[in-house]
Amino acid sequence: MPCFVTHLQSAIDGTYLDASVPQTVHAGRPLWVRYDLEAVRRSVSPEILSRREPGLWRYRELLPIADDGSIVTLGEGRTPLLRCPRLGDALGLRNLWVKDESQLPTGSFKSRGQSVAISMCRQFGIGRVAIPTAGNAGGAMAAYAARAGMEAYVFMPRDTPIINQFEAGVAGAKVFLVDGLITDCGRIVAAGREPMGWFDLSTLKEPHRVEGKKTMGLELAEQCDWDLPDVILYPTGGGTGLIGMWKAFAELRTLGWLRSDKLPRMVAVQSSGCCPIVRAFEKGSRFAEPFEGARTVASGLRVPAAVGDFMILDAIRESGGVAMAVQEDCIVDWMREGVAAEGIGFCPESATCIGTARQLAASGWIAADEKVVIFNCGAAQKYPHLFPLNLPEIANANSVDWERVQGAGRAG
Numbered sequence: 001m002p003c004f005v006t007h008l009q010s011a012i013d014g015t016y017l018d019a020s021v022p023q024t025v026h027a028g029r030p031l032w033v034r035y036d037l038e039a040v041r042r043s044v045s046p047e048i049l050s051r052r053e054p055g056l057w058r059y060r061e062l063l064p065i066a067d068d069g070s071i072v073t074l075g076e077g078r079t080p081l082l083r084c085p086r087l088g089d090a091l092g093l094r095n096l097w098v099k100d101e102s103q104l105p106t107g108s109f110k111s112r113g114q115s116v117a118i119s120m121c122r123q124f125g126i127g128r129v130a131i132p133t134a135g136n137a138g139g140a141m142a143a144y145a146a147r148a149g150m151e152a153y154v155f156m157p158r159d160t161p162i163i164n165q166f167e168a169g170v171a172g173a174k175v176f177l178v179d180g181l182i183t184d185c186g187r188i189v190a191a192g193r194e195p196m197g198w199f200d201l202s203t204l205k206e207p208h209r210v211e212g213k214k215t216m217g218l219e220l221a222e223q224c225d226w227d228l229p230d231v232i233l234y235p236t237g238g239g240t241g242l243i244g245m246w247k248a249f250a251e252l253r254t255l256g257w258l259r260s261d262k263l264p265r266m267v268a269v270q271s272s273g274c275c276p277i278v279r280a281f282e283k284g285s286r287f288a289e290p291f292e293g294a295r296t297v298a299s300g301l302r303v304p305a306a307v308g309d310f311m312i313l314d315a316i317r318e319s320g321g322v323a324m325a326v327q328e329d330c331i332v333d334w335m336r337e338g339v340a341a342e343g344i345g346f347c348p349e350s351a352t353c354i355g356t357a358r359q360l361a362a363s364g365w366i367a368a369d370e371k372v373v374i375f376n377c378g379a380a381q382k383y384p385h386l387f388p389l390n391l392p393e394i395a396n397a398n399s400v401d402w403e404r405v406q407g408a409g410r411a412g
Helices: 037-043 046-050 056-062 085-091 110-124 136-148 162-170 182-191 209-223 240-255 276-283 309-319 328-342 348-363 402-407
Strands: 005-010 031-035 081-083 096-100 128-132 151-157 174-178 231-235 265-271 322-326 372-376
Touching: 031 037, 037 056, 037 240, 046 209, 056 110, 056 209, 085 096, 085 328, 085 348, 110 136, 110 209, 128 136, 128 182, 136 151, 136 162, 151 162, 151 182, 162 174, 174 182, 209 240, 231 240, 231 348, 240 265, 240 309, 265 276, 265 309, 265 348, 276 309, 276 322, 309 322, 322 328, 322 348, 328 348, 348 372
Parallel strands: 096 372, 128 151, 151 174, 231 265, 231 372, 265 322
Antiparallel strands: 005 031, 081 096
């Protein structure tokens, strides 16, 4: 299948760069992948897509790979879009949906970005990759690098959830714990590019992870019969998913595939423990100042300085959206509320969207009958340390006290 990429473009000043060789950043800022969308329109249509196998790579014409033999896949894509009436009732929203990315191969939306990024590394002949991570990205990169037969190095804060440490290590990556935050890990990866010869897969430090995340928007549009929702709530750390979806919607509008030119209002959600994007939005700034003393149980939101800050803020403002921070000490309660209402295992990052949706509905910013989509970006099962259980015991399975069983109530 032909590749429709024309060039890379600097997001900060519009400079064109060659897409046929490995690129990282320009002027210290991210790059966009640009396509010949008119040629894409002539080559594929929503009707053709509907006949393809489900998954991320069904959107092949809007992805950067030029050599199909380089594709590295674990079957990612086509996550369910679930109607959530009970949670919606609790939040004051009659048309609430959750796109559950926790059902991807590595348990989070990071599968999408890593599938495309590692595929491009294979196409370019790169054999060694490195990443700083708050958790899920490292595990996903390790899995896809293993699938591709690449050598992987993962640097994560020492207090990264143990499940994330385990999944990166068991996939064969060389995993290092760092006393500091993801930004400190990022400095180590950057410093190692020359002496170690690895390719840096940091968030938005190369242009292809965002193309994988873009498929969340493509998939959502197709699942909604090309009629996008009114509001999307998205937990925002590095912001690649929000940036990618906004790019997807712009490309779909240019292709003429959308039933309406009206695009969703994008809501970037952060924790009060780390909210640099929210502070910049409230100040009217295009760039965010580093957040000092970042601390949150939602490890994916603990990104004190995002290299794509201006891209996030541009998308929010262009959409008529908003950036909001919610109370850190309520996050675990919202996780419990979400899973109890709908059986969906909300990760702590996405649980922040539950609290935000309630606030925005109560204020009238979201109307009760608007179609609202929350992205659940990861699996609650990856955070067992947040749910210490006090489970009742039955000493003898042959002699059960049924009154005690009935009165035990819900554990945890």
